[in-house]
Amino acid sequence: MKESTFSLLKRTFVQARPYWAYIAGIFICNFLASPIALLKPLALKILIDNGFGSRPLPGFITYFFPVNYEFSFTSIVWISVALVLLIALIDNIYTVIIWILNTYTGEKLVRNFKYLLFNQVQRLSLAFHDRNGTADSVYRIQYDTSAIRTLIIGNLSPILTSCITLVGMIVIMFTINSRFALITCSIIPPMIFLTRISTKKLKKDWKKVKEYESNAMSVVQEVLTSLRVVKAFGQEEGESNRFMAKADIAMKGQLKVAWIGALFYFCIGMIYAAGTALFIYFGASYVRSGEMTLGELTMVIAYLGQIYGPLDKISRNLNEVQSSLTSIERVYTLLDEQREVKETANPVHLARTKGVIEFQNVGFYYNKEVSTLNNISFKVQSGDRIGVMGSTGAGKSTLINLITRFYDPTYGQILVDGINIKNYKLSDYRQQFGIVLQEPVLFSTTIAENIAYGLPNASTEEIIAAAKMANAHDFITKCSDGYNTLVGERGMNLSGGERQRISIARAFIKNAPILILDEPTSSLDVKTEAQIMEAMERLMQGRTTFLITHRLDTLNSCSIILHLEKGSLEEIIINNNSDTLAKKKTSFLSGNIIR
Numbered sequence: 235m236k237e238s239t240f241s242l243l244k245r246t247f248v249q250a251r252p253y254w255a256y257i258a259g260i261f262i263c264n265f266l267a268s269p270i271a272l273l274k275p276l277a278l279k280i281l282i283d284n285g286f287g288s289r290p291l292p293g294f295i296t297y298f299f300p301v302n303y304e305f306s307f308t309s310i311v312w313i314s315v316a317l318v319l320l321i322a323l324i325d326n327i328y329t330v331i332i333w334i335l336n337t338y339t340g341e342k343l344v345r346n347f348k349y350l351l352f353n354q355v356q357r358l359s360l361a362f363h364d365r366n367g368t369a370d371s372v373y374r375i376q377y378d379t380s381a382i383r384t385l386i387i388g389n390l391s392p393i394l395t396s397c398i399t400l401v402g403m404i405v406i407m408f409t410i411n412s413r414f415a416l417i418t419c420s421i422i423p424p425m426i427f428l429t430r431i432s433t434k435k436l437k438k439d440w441k442k443v444k445e446y447e448s449n450a451m452s453v454v455q456e457v458l459t460s461l462r463v464v465k466a467f468g469q470e471e472g473e474s475n476r477f478m479a480k481a482d483i484a485m486k487g488q489l490k491v492a493w494i495g496a497l498f499y500f501c502i503g504m505i506y507a508a509g510t511a512l513f514i515y516f517g518a519s520y521v522r523s524g525e526m527t528l529g530e531l532t533m534v535i536a537y538l539g540q541i542y543g544p545l546d547k548i549s550r551n552l553n554e555v556q557s558s559l560t561s562i563e564r565v566y567t568l569l570d571e572q573r574e575v576k577e578t579a580n581p582v583h584l585a586r587t588k589g590v591i592e593f594q595n596v597g598f599y600y601n602k603e604v605s606t607l608n609n610i611s612f613k614v615q616s617g618d619r620i621g622v623m624g625s626t627g628a629g630k631s632t633l634i635n636l637i638t639r640f641y642d643p644t645y646g647q648i649l650v651d652g653i654n655i656k657n658y659k660l661s662d663y664r665q666q667f668g669i670v671l672q673e674p675v676l677f678s679t680t681i682a683e684n685i686a687y688g689l690p691n692a693s694t695e696e697i698i699a700a701a702k703m704a705n706a707h708d709f710i711t712k713c714s715d716g717y718n719t720l721v722g723e724r725g726m727n728l729s730g731g732e733r734q735r736i737s738i739a740r741a742f743i744k745n746a747p748i749l750i751l752d753e754p755t756s757s758l759d760v761k762t763e764a765q766i767m768e769a770m771e772r773l774m775q776g777r778t779t780f781l782i783t784h785r786l787d788t789l790n791s792c793s794i795i796l797h798l799e800k801g802s803l804e805e806i807i808i809n810n811n812s813d814t815l816a817k818k819k820t821s822f823l824s825g826n827i828i829r
């Protein structure tokens with residue numbers, strides 16, 4: 235997606251609409267900055283002109299005194315002292331207000347932007363994350379979103395206030411001397427031209443820099459989430475080098491952008507110098523020919539600084555806007571990303587499924603070239619226990635991912651209780667599943683909260699009951715803080731078997747009608763496996779269960795076995811005869827499939 239600068243700005247203002255009152259406050263405060271700064275020398279001026287000198291005090295001071303009040307030197311000193319304190323008070327109050335206002339508005343804008351993006355990232359399909367990785371999304375949420383604050387508060391607010399000051403100063407200049415006003419304005423067209431060229435160039439380069447930086451961060455994220463493997467293979471130095479190579483590219487990108495910026499500021503500086511030179515050239519000839527006095531020339535030159543100041547601020551900020559806009563465009567690109575797994579317009583609500591599942595000629599492609607599942611058809615009844623077996627890469631996990639609607643079939647349809655699963659409300663549909671994976675995923679919180687993940691309002695009694703059912707209660711009570719023990723990042727403070735028991739307790743408490751067990755015991759030792767199988771046996775009671783396993787012993791308890799090979803359903807084994815199953819298992823192990 236490529237949006238124009240105008241549409242990006244428009245969209246950003248719409249985004250910031252709830253905070254327009256605060257943003258207006260910031261603009262007003264920025265306007266007040268100049269008058270407040272002008273007040274600062276006032277006390278000194280009064281002391282010199284009215285205390286040491288003999289000029290009358292300005293009206294806004296005499297207003298507060300009786301009409302015939304005689305101002306002594308001491309009283310004027312006191313007035314100056316009071317003015318210093320009063321102006322300092324105003325200045326400091328102003329500073330505090332603008333600081334709080336900037337921070338409050340900026341942080342709210344960023345927080346909301348982050349929230350929106352985080353929501354979107356969670357809702358995007360697995361296929362999107364498989365394709366793009368997660369590091370870039372993290373970079374966009376963490377870093378790119380803060381550009382909304384920089385853009386609105388750091389760039390656009392000064393641009394707007396400078397524009398108004400500039401127009402005001404140009405009008406004043408025209409009333410003083412229209413010829414000089416025209417000379418002043420003559421530098422504006424080349425400045426606009428230069429700004430346009432550099433912003434165009436910067437936009438492209440900033441985009442690359444953000445991508446490079448995100449790439450460098452993806453190395454950090456990848457390594458930190460796989461630190462055990464990196465250490466085990468002694469690859470710390472190799473990974474540091476990989477990071478350095480990516481960070482180096484990002485740094486070179488930054489340098490390129492800095493060069494363009496420096497060149498731009500150099501040219502802008504030279505344009506100002508040319509403008510001043512023109513002033514001096516024409517001024518000197520006008521003074522010599524008597525068309526203007528030396529005093530007038532000095533005054534318009536003083537005004538020149540007042541015009542070039544805001545002009546300089548505008549051009550610099552316009553240049554910086556590009557960096558913010560690039561980040562904001564990256565945020566919108568992600569926000570506009572279409573969800574591949576969509577909900578229909580009027581979805582069917584599903585309280586609790588019976589668990590009757592049917593595949594009708596289902597096929598699936600991860601990418602256009604290779605088909606992963608072909609023409610899969612089968613039907614299972616409520617409470618069936620379905621073993622899914624097949625060689626590695628046969629498509630077992632993919633089949634499960636289609637049932638849970640992490641992906642949609644490329645062709646064919648999946649029915650649950652006789653209705654195409656695409657027609658169900660997605661959140662209702664996902665509530666129907668309890669999932670236990672080979673590598674249990676725990677969150678860095680307490681054991682109790684991990685168990686109650688699918689039922690956040692669960693009572694302590696429910697949590698303990700689920701833990702007992704999962705054969706987890708005994709080990710939990712031996713932990714230092716019992717159910718309040720923190721499990722560490724991804725549950726790393728616990729053993730594999732303990733993590734697995736917690737994930738089974740989690741499935742118990744959710745009490746979902748369909749159960750997915752994806753090789754839940756394959757990474758455990760025999761003793762732990764036996765305890766976990768016992769808990770799982772309890773869990774499977776009365777639920778339609780899909781059990782993926784390479785361990786053929788585990789298939790014994792299944793009523794139906796789906797045998798997948800190379801994405802095709804080789805056979806459906808109805809397990810009502812243990813002899814047949816034994817033959818099939820032997821045959822599977824030796825590579826011969828009995829049909």
Ligand SMILES: Nc1ncnc2c1ncn2[C@@H]1O[C@H](COP(=O)(O)OP(=O)(O)OP(=O)(O)O)[C@@H](O)[C@H]1O
Nearest residue numbers: 364600601606624625626627628629630631632633
């Ligand atoms: N996200 C993905 N993008 C592209 N191809 C994928 C993706 N996930 C899996 N595949 C491919 O799809 C095929 C089936 O993978 P799947 O994980 O379903 O197999 P599996 O039977 O579960 O294997 P295993 O027993 O080893 O876990 C494999 O060839 C795999 O390389």
